[in-house]
Amino acid sequence: MKNITFLLGLAIILGILISSCSKTEEDPTDPKISFMSGAEYVNNDTILPVSTFFKVGFNASSTSDKDLSSIKLTRTYEIIGNPEEVFNFTLSSSSFSFDTTLAAHPNEGDEKFICTVSDKNGLSSSVSFTITTVAGDPGIYIYNDVNLGSFNSNTNSSFASITGQTFSQAEALSDTIVQQKIDWCYFDGDTYGHTLMSPVNDEILNVYDSIVSWDYRNNTKFEKTTYEPGIFDGIENSNQLTVIIYNANLSFTSNFFSEKLSNPGEFEVNDIIAFQTNKGKRGLIKVTEVNPGATNGESTIKYDLKVLK
Known part of the structure; x- marks a missing residue:
């Protein structure tokens, strides 16, 4: 009887360990994305004169054995409300870096920028910032x-x-x-x-x-x-x-x-x-x-x- 009890306990422990291992293998982590740093880049909420040019950049990487599948940047001006797609790249690599120059909105207000990276596991991560445009000297x-x-x-x-x-x-x-x-x-x-x-x-x-x-x-x-x-x-x-x-x-x-x-x-x-x-x-x-x-x-x-x- 003691042997049976011992074997049952051992089987339960093994089952838990196997289940835990399987769960770890089945639950990959989300890909990573971050802003490029440096004085020339916008990487947080910022106030800019209307129509000012600014630079933004992103670094993305997979955290699993699956490659990245896409990276997309959208901008949404608060008064309009509909997101506008800035770019949407199809990827097939473990990492990706990209920067670009954009112009702030020509009218005053808040505009939210969201960059989303996805991988071939179907997981995604996003970063965002908001630019508040204000009237300025046209120069x-x-x-x-x-x-x-x-x-x-x-x-x-x-x-x-x-x-x-x-x-x-x-x-x-x-x-x-x-x-x-x-x-x-x-x-x-x-x-x-x-x-x-x-x-x-x-x-x-x-x-x-x-x-x-x-x-x-x-x-x-x-x-x-x-x-x-x-x-x-x-x-x-x-x-x-x-x-x-x-x-x-x-x-x-x-x-x-x-x-x-x-x-x-x-x-x-x-x-x-x-x-x-x-x-x-x-x-x-x-x-x-x-x-x-x-x-x-x-x-x-x-x-x-x-x-x-």
Whole structure:
């Protein structure tokens, strides 16, 4: 009887041990996921100005004998409520690292980002952070309806992009502060046609000879883009302006833009002309009005302008 009792007890203990081992084998742990660290990354709840670019990165790894199967990032803006998928990668490896640059929401509010990694056991883990977007300095100056006139017009011919001011040649002649501000002058002539030209270009002396006496003659560069006016109109901040100019692959080698001599040329309403000032500030001009019928240097133009602060 004692032997039977002993054998029964031993069988129960063995059963518990076997069951425990089986359970351990059948219950793999969840995969791991963490944010990339470093000053350049967002990895916790953060406040950012609207539309600000930021960098985020993730490290994921399997904790079992099964590979990872996918990693997905979603963003949900609180006011809309529907998650937007940023990426969803299919995986077949034991580990995965990835980083990317995103733009904060263009409107104020909270936006939650959730990154989820799954493995081939069907298990998953997630990390998240919330970005609160707030109104901020857009980082650009915007000037509309800038009006410039040619050499025989009563309208000022010179322009300062950093202040939006226009000046006459007489105002600039005796004022070095004004000279330092002026980025270009406008004129219309038989050879060049409608033209924006930097004061440093000696060709401008054929039109405005008093510039030879200036102490400061800025060297602004110009290049015409292929952008449609809607692209210009949609620019609201420095990030957008910087990216749009960068994506145009411009060389900025010429310190004038001319209707007849630039390539590509022409000077028409809705043309978008890029520029880079003597101090490296970049911007875009949208031509809004051209007075093609004027003669004897009496022509005028109008444009809107957006420039980095």
